[in-house]
Amino acid sequence: MLSLPFSKTKRYLTGIDWIIHVLNYMTKKETGADFMSQIVIEVSGAVNVGELFNRLNAFIKNYPVLCGYASRDINLAPYWKIPPANKIDVLLDSSNVENDTSFETIIKHLEKKINTAFKNKRYHLAFHLINAGDKSFIAMRFDHLIFDAANAEAFLDLFQKQWKEETPFDYKFAPEPAHLSLWMEKFMAGQRVNRAFLKIADNVAPRVLPLPAVKNGFRFKILSFDKKDADTIFENAFNEAGYLMLMPYALAASVYCLHKMFTDRLISSGDYVIPVSINMKKQEKENKQFFNNVSFFIFKIEADIAGNFSAIINSIKKQMYDQVKADFPGDLCKASMLMRIAPLSVLGRLMKIYLKGQVASFSFSYLGEAVYTSYDFMGNNILNLFHMPRVPVPPGIGIFFQRSNERMNVILSYLDGMLKNEEAEEILSLLKFRLGVK
Amino acid sequence: MEKDSNKAVEESLIQEVAAILSRDVGAIDPEIPLHEMGIDSLGFVELLVIMEKKYNIKLMESGLTKNDFKTIRSLSVKIKDLI
Numbered sequence: 001m002l003s004l005p006f007s008k009t010k011r012y013l014t015g016i017d018w019i020i021h022v023l024n025y026m027t028k029k030e031t032g033a034d035f036m037s038q039i040v041i042e043v044s045g046a047v048n049v050g051e052l053f054n055r056l057n058a059f060i061k062n063y064p065v066l067c068g069y070a071s072r073d074i075n076l077a078p079y080w081k082i083p084p085a086n087k088i089d090v091l092l093d094s095s096n097v098e099n100d101t102s103f104e105t106i107i108k109h110l111e112k113k114i115n116t117a118f119k120n121k122r123y124h125l126a127f128h129l130i131n132a133g134d135k136s137f138i139a140m141r142f143d144h145l146i147f148d149a150a151n152a153e154a155f156l157d158l159f160q161k162q163w164k165e166e167t168p169f170d171y172k173f174a175p176e177p178a179h180l181s182l183w184m185e186k187f188m189a190g191q192r193v194n195r196a197f198l199k200i201a202d203n204v205a206p207r208v209l210p211l212p213a214v215k216n217g218f219r220f221k222i223l224s225f226d227k228k229d230a231d232t233i234f235e236n237a238f239n240e241a242g243y244l245m246l247m248p249y250a251l252a253a254s255v256y257c258l259h260k261m262f263t264d265r266l267i268s269s270g271d272y273v274i275p276v277s278i279n280m281k282k283q284e285k286e287n288k289q290f291f292n293n294v295s296f297f298i299f300k301i302e303a304d305i306a307g308n309f310s311a312i313i314n315s316i317k318k319q320m321y322d323q324v325k326a327d328f329p330g331d332l333c334k335a336s337m338l339m340r341i342a343p344l345s346v347l348g349r350l351m352k353i354y355l356k357g358q359v360a361s362f363s364f365s366y367l368g369e370a371v372y373t374s375y376d377f378m379g380n381n382i383l384n385l386f387h388m389p390r391v392p393v394p395p396g397i398g399i400f401f402q403r404s405n406e407r408m409n410v411i412l413s414y415l416d417g418m419l420k421n422e423e424a425e426e427i428l429s430l431l432k433f434r435l436g437v438k
Numbered sequence: 439m440e441k442d443s444n445k446a447v448e449e450s451l452i453q454e455v456a457a458i459l460s461r462d463v464g465a466i467d468p469e470i471p472l473h474e475m476g477i478d479s480l481g482f483v484e485l486l487v488i489m490e491k492k493y494n495i496k497l498m499e500s501g502l503t504k505n506d507f508k509t510i511r512s513l514s515v516k517i518k519d520l521i
Binding site: 244 | 472477479484490507508
């Protein structure tokens with residue numbers, strides 16, 4: 001066993017981190033920009049851009065990891081090379097719009113930001129402030145090499161807590177071993193994961209939407225539910241899917257609505273395959289602020305039942321139960337450690353083998369309870385907090401559910417040209433109906 | 439004896455919930471609904487699978503009602519009935 005001491009300038013990448021690097025590579029190759037996301041905090045009142053810059057700049061300087069990049073060690077394990085200090089000033093730009101600017105126009109501003117590639121491999125984070133009269137929007141754009149969605153929210157939450165309490169900086173970087181041991185356990189996990197994928201794979205590729213010839217970036221549609229509507233959705237999930245079964249309920253509603261769109265377009269080949277990211281970070285005790293603490297379920301919904309909401313729910317619940325029982329997410333974490341030896345381009349091709357050149361029908365995630373727990377951002381009352389994730393390409397389309405305090409947001413993200421505007425509107429309208437919100 | 443068995447199942451559930459949430463056992467109140475503790479669909483299914491393996495029962499197929507799932511205490515009574 002080759003073991004190297006932990007270093008402050010080196011953090012080994014896990015197998016899941018490496019898969020995210022592959023998705024980043026594939027997405028960048030197709031669209032010219034990274035596998036990024038953006039968290040948008042909508043607050044009441046104006047935010048002073050100078051104070052925001054100073055505070056954010058002081059905060060991020062504590063984290064040299066933010067301007068690191070991937071490299072490969074002498075033992076061949078990939079790692080994140082961390083410079084001794086973060087000398088890059090925070091990227092923050094701002095714009096002003098009229099007080100009565102529509103939400104759609106704000107989203108168009110934000111779309112431009114999330115579709116902008118980072119300057120080079122050392123840049124992973126950027127901020128944008130929109131002052132819109134009596135309210136403001138603070139957007140944090142990040143790539144998934146450095147944060148998963150929950151960790152990105154937690155980072156903003158930490159910033160807010162330090163701003164509010166003026167607490168001294170005391171973050172201790174959590175080391176990650178190279179994971180160059182327990183090979184038999186990893187190979188056995190790889191065997192089980194392989195079998196699971198072969199079971200999901202079919203003679204034909206999963207049902208997918210064709211990618212547009214010209215890729216101009218992602219577009220976003222957002223459904224935002226207040227507490228009353230969110231409570232209605234919880235109640236409906238409880239009644240139709242069972243206690244605590246919100247994720248299966250939300251996924252079933254998404255499959256049902258996208259199936260309608262596929263059917264309208266006369267796309268009828270293959271079943272639906274949907275990877276669902278799940279948070280593997282245990283609460284409170286772990287100090288894993290950066291990188292990706294996730295794994296995945298892989299759901300397959302046969303097209304024959306995709307028009308029957310109850311049947312979809314039952315299928316998802318059964319598959320979830322079977323995958324938890326077999327510890328598929330845990331096996332995937334272990335097995336993916338073996339894949340780190342492969343270069344990104346090779347692994348990108350390998351990932352498409354099982355599903356006949358595809359990766360998924362669409363992406364889905366349900367980010368449970370809000371991780372950003374404060375009710376304000378730098379003293380401004382928060383009206384909403386939502387995510388704008390760029391989806392890996394392929395599949396180039398995804399639906400995301402996410403909580404913000406007592407609200408719930410549903411975000412449809414898709415490559416420009418993949419859906420007509422009317423189709424995107426119809427999907428959200430049907431989704432709202434399916435979730436039981438009037 | 440019956441009471442003792444119920445208690446053992448309840449303590450076992452408390453330990454598993456504490457492990458899933460990465461909290462101390464003492465911080466888990468068996469009367470608080472699971473969703474208020476922060477258990478989500480994944481955590482809930484994990485809990486059921488662990489208890490099924492531990493007691494060799496089929497919780498998912500046993501026709502449980504909503505009330506059976508609500509708290510650790512109500513779930514422990516149901517599990518005891520199935521053992």
